Amino acid sequence: MIDMMPISFLFFAGALLIAALPKGSSGAAISLFIPIIAGWQVYQLPAGTFAEIELMGQTLEMMRVDKLSRVFALIFCIAAFLGNLYAWHVRDKVQQLAALFYSGSALGAVFAGDLITLFFYWEGTAIASVFLIWARGTIGAYHTGLRYLIIQIMSGVILLAGAAMLWRETGSIAFDLMTLNSLGTWLIFLSFGMKCAFPLLHNWLQDSYPAATVTGTVILSAFTTKLAVYALARGFAGTEILIYIGAIMTLFPIFFAEIENDLRRVLAYSLNNQLGFMVVGVGIGTEMALNGTASHAFAHILYKALLFMSVGAVLFRTGTSKASELGGLCRTMPMTAFFCLIGAASISAFPLFSGFVTKSLIIDASAKKHMVLIWAVLVFASAGVLSHSGIKIPYFTFFGHDSGKRPKEAPFHMLLAMGLTAFLCIAIGVFPDPLYALLPYEVDYKPYTPNHVVGQMQLLCFALLAFVVLMKSGLHPPEIRSVNLDTDWTYRKAAPSIMLSLGRGLGELLRSFESALTSLTKDSLTWLERTLGPEGGISAGRPLGIMALWIVILLALALIVGYI
Numbered sequence: 001m002i003d004m005m006p007i008s009f010l011f012f013a014g015a016l017l018i019a020a021l022p023k024g025s026s027g028a029a030i031s032l033f034i035p036i037i038a039g040w041q042v043y044q045l046p047a048g049t050f051a052e053i054e055l056m057g058q059t060l061e062m063m064r065v066d067k068l069s070r071v072f073a074l075i076f077c078i079a080a081f082l083g084n085l086y087a088w089h090v091r092d093k094v095q096q097l098a099a100l101f102y103s104g105s106a107l108g109a110v111f112a113g114d115l116i117t118l119f120f121y122w123e124g125t126a127i128a129s130v131f132l133i134w135a136r137g138t139i140g141a142y143h144t145g146l147r148y149l150i151i152q153i154m155s156g157v158i159l160l161a162g163a164a165m166l167w168r169e170t171g172s173i174a175f176d177l178m179t180l181n182s183l184g185t186w187l188i189f190l191s192f193g194m195k196c197a198f199p200l201l202h203n204w205l206q207d208s209y210p211a212a213t214v215t216g217t218v219i220l221s222a223f224t225t226k227l228a229v230y231a232l233a234r235g236f237a238g239t240e241i242l243i244y245i246g247a248i249m250t251l252f253p254i255f256f257a258e259i260e261n262d263l264r265r266v267l268a269y270s271l272n273n274q275l276g277f278m279v280v281g282v283g284i285g286t287e288m289a290l291n292g293t294a295s296h297a298f299a300h301i302l303y304k305a306l307l308f309m310s311v312g313a314v315l316f317r318t319g320t321s322k323a324s325e326l327g328g329l330c331r332t333m334p335m336t337a338f339f340c341l342i343g344a345a346s347i348s349a350f351p352l353f354s355g356f357v358t359k360s361l362i363i364d365a366s367a368k369k370h371m372v373l374i375w376a377v378l379v380f381a382s383a384g385v386l387s388h389s390g391i392k393i394p395y396f397t398f399f400g401h402d403s404g405k406r407p408k409e410a411p412f413h414m415l416l417a418m419g420l421t422a423f424l425c426i427a428i429g430v431f432p433d434p435l436y437a438l439l440p441y442e443v444d445y446k447p448y449t450p451n452h453v454v455g456q457m458q459l460l461c462f463a464l465l466a467f468v469v470l471m472k473s474g475l476h477p478p479e480i481r482s483v484n485l486d487t488d489w490t491y492r493k494a495a496p497s498i499m500l501s502l503g504r505g506l507g508e509l510l511r512s513f514e515s516a517l518t519s520l521t522k523d524s525l526t527w528l529e530r531t532l533g534p535e536g537g538i539s540a541g542r543p544l545g546i547m548a549l550w551i552v553i554l555l556a557l558a559l560i561v562g563y564i
Contacts, residue, residue, distance in 0.1 A: 005051065006051050006062045006063050006108060006111065007038050007041060007042060007063070007073065007104075007107050007108070007111065008104040008105065008107045008108030008111070008121065009104075010034060010037060010038050010041075010104070011034055011038065011080075011100045011101065011103055011104025011107065012100070012101065012104050014030050014031070014033075014034040014100050015096075015097045015100040015101050015104070017030060018030050018031070018093060018096050018097060018100070019093065019097060023091050023093060024091065025088075025091075027091070027093060027096045028084065028087070028088050028090070028091075028096070031080075031084035031087075031096055031099060031100060032081060032084050032085060032088075034080075034100065035077045035078070035080040035081035035084065035103070036077075036081060038077045038080075038107065039074060039077030039078060039081070042070060042073045042074055042077060042107075043070075043074060045063075045065045045070070046065065047065050047066050047067075048064075048065055049061050049063065049064045049065070049113055050062075050063035050065070051063040055116075058114070058116070058173055059114070060113075060114055060116060060117050061112070061113025061114050061117065061174075062108070062111065062112065062113070062117055063111045063113075064111055064112070064113030064175075065111065066440075067438070067439065067440045067441075068230070068233065068234065068290075068294065068440045069110050069111055069230075069234075070438065071294050071295075071298060071438045071439060071440070072110045072226065072227075072230045072294070072297065072298075073107055073110050073111065074298075074438065075222075075226075075297070075298045075301050075302075076103060076106050076107050076110065076222065076223060076226075076301075077103075077107070078301075078302075078424075079103070079219075079222035079223070079301050079302075079305060080099070080100075080103040080219075080222075082218075082302075082305060082417050082420060082421050083099065083103075083215070083218050083219040083222060083305065083417075084096075084099060084219075085413060085416060085417040085420070086215055086218055086309055086312075086413065086414055086417035086418075087099070087215035087218075087219070088413035089411060089413060089414075090213075090215055092135060094131050094135055095131070095132060095135045095213065095215065095216060097131075098128050098129065098131035098132050098135070098216075099132070099216075099219050101124065101127075101128035102124075102125055102128035102129045102132070102219065102223060103219070103222075103223060104124075105121045105122075105124030105125040105128055106121070106125050106223040106224075106227050108120075108121035108124070109121035109122055109124075109125065109227055109230075109231075110227065110230055112175055113174065113175055114173045114174055114175050115159070115162075115163035115166070115173045115174075115175050115188070116163060116173055117175075118159070118175050118231070119156060119159050119160050119163060122155070122156045122159055122191075122195075122227075123152075123153065123156040125152070125223060125224060125227065126149060126152030126153055126155070126156060127149075127153075129148075129152075129219075129220060129223070129224060130145045130148055130149045130152070132212045132213060132215075132216030132217075132219060132220055133145035133148060133208055133211050133212045133213075133216065133220075135212075135213050135216060136211065136212060136213045136216070140211060141211045141212070144207055144208050144211040145208070145211070147204065147207060147208070148204050148207065148208040151194060151204045152194075152195070152204070152224075154194070155191045155194040155195050156191070158187050158188075158190055158191040158194070159187070159188060159191035159192075161187050162183075162184045162185065162186070162187030162188035162189075162190075162191060163184070163188065164184075165182070165183055165184030165187065166178075166182070166184035166185060166188065167184075168184075169182055169184055175234060175235065176234075176235070177234075177235060177236075177237060178235050178236060179239075180236075180239060180241070188235065189235075189236060189239075192228050192231045192232050192235065192236070193228075193245075195224060195225065195227065195228035195231075196225055196228035196229060196231075196232060196275060196279065197225055197228075197249075197272050197275060198245055198249070198279075199245065199248050199249060199252060202249075202272055205225070205268050205271065205272060206256075206265055206268040206269060206272070208220070209221065209264065209265075209267075209268045209271075210262055210264035210265045210268060210321070214312040214313075214315055214316045215312065217264060217308050217312060218305050218308045218309055218312060221267075221271060221301075221304050221305055221308050222301045222304075222305060225271065225275055226297050226300070226301060229275065229278045229279070229282070229293065229297050230297070232279065232282045233282045233290060233293055233294070236282065237282055237285045237290060238283070238284075238285025239282070239283055239285070240283060241283070242279050242280070242282050242283030243280055243283035243284060243371070243374055244283075245279055245283070246275075246276045246277065246278070246279030246280035246281075246282070246283055247276065247280060247374055247377045247378070248276070249272060249273065249275055249276030249279055250273050250276030250277060250280070250377060250378060250381035250384075251273075251276075251377060251380070251381060251384075253269035253270065253272040253273040253276075254269075254273060254381065254384035254385070254387075254388060256269045257269035257270055257273070257388035257389070257392070258387065258388050258392070261322050261323050261324055262321055262322055262323075263311045263314075263321045263322070263323055263326075263393055263396070263397060264308070264311055264312075264315070264321045266323075266388060266389070266392060266393060267304065267307055267308055267311065267389065267393065269388070270304075270307075270347065270385060270388060270389040271300075271304055273381060273384070273385055274296070274300050274304070274347070274385070276381065277292075277296055277359055277362050277363075277378065277381070278293045278296055278297055278300075278362070280362060280366065280374065280378065281293035281296070281361075281362040281365065284362075284365050284366060284369055284371075286365055286368070286369065287440075287441035287442075288361060288364070288365040288368065288441075288445065289361070289362060289365035289366075290440055290441065291361055291436075291439040291440060291441055291443055291445075292358065292359070292360075292361030292362035292364075292365055293362065294439050294440055295357075295358040295361060295435055295436070295439055296355075296358040296359055296361070296362060298358070298428075298435060298438075299346070299354035299355055299357075299358040299359075299425070299428055299435075300347075300355075300358075302346070302354065302421055302424050302425055302428075303342075303343045303346035303347050303353075303354060303355060303421075303425050304343075304347070305421055306339060306340075306342065306343035306346070306418060306421040306422055306425060307340065307343040307344070307347065307389065307393060309339070309414065309417060309418045309421065310336050310337075310339055310340035310343060310393075310397075310418060311340075311393065311397065312414075313333070313336045313410035313414050313418070314326065314329060314333065314336065314397055314407075316410065316411075316414070317333070317407035317408055317409075317410065318405055318407050323392070323396040323397070325403060326396060326397050326403050326405070327396060327397070327398075327399070327400040327401045327402055327403040328398070328399070328400070328401065328402035328403055328404070328405070329397060329398045329403070329405060329407065330398040330399060331406065332406045332407055332408065332409065333398065333407060333408075333409050333410065334409070335409055335410070335415050335418075335419075336398075336409065336410045336414075336415070336418065337394065337397075337398035337399075339415075339418040339419065339421075339422045340393065340394045340397065340398065341394050342422040342425055342426065343421075343422070343425065344389060344390040344391070344393060344394050345390065346425040346429070347385055347389050347390060348382075348385060348386040348389070348390030348460060348463075349382060349456060349460075350456075350460060351429070351448070351453050351456060351457065352426065352429045352430055353425055353426060353429040354424070354425045354426075354428035354429045355429075356429055356447060356456065357428065357429055357432035357435075357447040358428075358432075358435075359382065360447055360452060360456075361445060362378065363375060363378045363379065363382070364445070366378060379459065382459060383459055383460075383462065383463040383466075384463075386460055386463040386464070386467075387463055387466070387467055390463075391463075391464070391467050432447060
């Protein structure tokens with residue numbers, strides 16, 4: 001019996017309604033109305049399990065509501081509203097339907113109480129989101145979308161295999177806390193890691209997000225990876241290996257982001273860096289660390305969307321997001337530049353902005369566990385993110401050298417979406433208590449202490465000084481047209497080249513073998529002709545007889561070899 005309709009069905013019903021209506025603003029209005037209703041319902045839902053279905057002797061829990069699922073569901077509803085507002089001008093039904101199905105699937109996965117329900121929604125996010133990439137309509141977007149879809153579907157297949165093995169081992173498909181003590185749990189862990197863009201599994205993120213449409217990238221940035229963070233927090237909180245995986249995730253994207261020319265790819269690397277903080281928090285697994293993970297995911301969705309919105313508005317007006325082709329846009333796009341600076345301050349964790357009151361929970365949690373090395377890595381990564389996202393994005397887009405471009409300001413609906421997002425970034429930074437009240441555990445933390453504020457400002461000032469010195473000395477990587485090689489080069493370029501070379505080599509070997517066999521056959525025929533003579537039982541005039549003789553010889557050799 002279904003006691004309560006899952007929130008995800010509201011999004012699916014809205015998508016079906018849009019599909020039935022003619023093109024126009026009605027679809028955009030529905031896309032805004034649905035997240036508002038859903039967000040209110042999520043906020044009002046009592047804790048507990050609802051919408052249970054019996055299937056083949058198993059209970060599927062489609063609505064498990066607790067504080068962890070609620071905080072992620074709320075930010076998903078907010079992100080869906082802001083993303084659809086930003087995309088108000090889009091009259092493409094494919095993008096409207098994909099956005100609703102995508103956000104609805106993410107919400108369904110957050111509330112899933114069992115691994116089978118999680119699997120269906122997990123795959124739903126993959127199938128729906130790929131259309132936001134394909135909607136761009138280019139050959140590159142088509143191929144990028146295929147790669148993205150393969151990886152995301154593969155993640156779901158691995159999740160299903162892990163769930164089946166876990167059921168065989170324990171008799172349960174419940175989506176609860178697990179330990180890495182069996183093949184089933186390792187497969188589930190790998191599935192979550194693929195969607196969370198773990199090191200060496202991360203290339204789909206930098207490959208696909210910049211390839212999506214202007215509005216599609218904003219929506220993509222909110223759901224897939226944060227759903228994976230939620231899944232890790234639900235299933236593997238306190239798993240030590242996540243601390244080191246997350247620490248690596250905070251570091252390596254910094255260097256790629258510094259040398260990257262495409263600003264949307266810079267933000268994709270920056271997203272990977274911020275995910276690392278959340279993964280570290282899940283790995284530490286204390287109440288403070290998990291609160292930090294949930295709150296940082298909440299804040300990150302907002303300020304990362306704001307940065308993607310500002311760069312997307314520039315791309316919408318100028319047709320490019322390459323740093324080497326931009327600069328000086330603050331003259332004609334001042335509001336977009338202002339909102340971009342707010343996003344930059346938030347991701348850099350300046351006091352009075354959202355990142356300051358969320359990221360510090362994770363860093364302080366590592367300090368309380370006396371993880372000196374991890375704490376140092378997180379502090380260094382915090383300084384790094386100021387360089388590549390806090391400074392590089394606004395500086396090379398709106399300031400820096402003058403590109404000569406004088407585009408119009410972003411459309412009103414884009415400015416409104418950016419303004420609302422910027423307001424939330426500041427409101428959370430100034431008044432963090434309402435967000436803290438939504439977190440899974442009681443928060444006993446005061447971010448605005450003299451030591452914390454002074455220490456953070458010292459770190460940020462040092463990072464600003466380092467950027468100025470690097471720019472003045474010419475040591476900062478120049479913004480030039482280039483292609484940066486990441487680890488995906490191994491399977492996109494190197495592996496196909498190696499396989500092609502091996503194939504050619506094998507082809508040459510087979511041709512040589514065929515030539516040698518042909519020569520040997522001719523010599524054998526000549527010998528038989530000389531031995532048996534022109535009137536013998538086997539002659540050149542009777543090729544069928546000669547072929548039959550060779551078949552008998554080969555069969556005899558095969559029997560001998562098999563017998564031996």
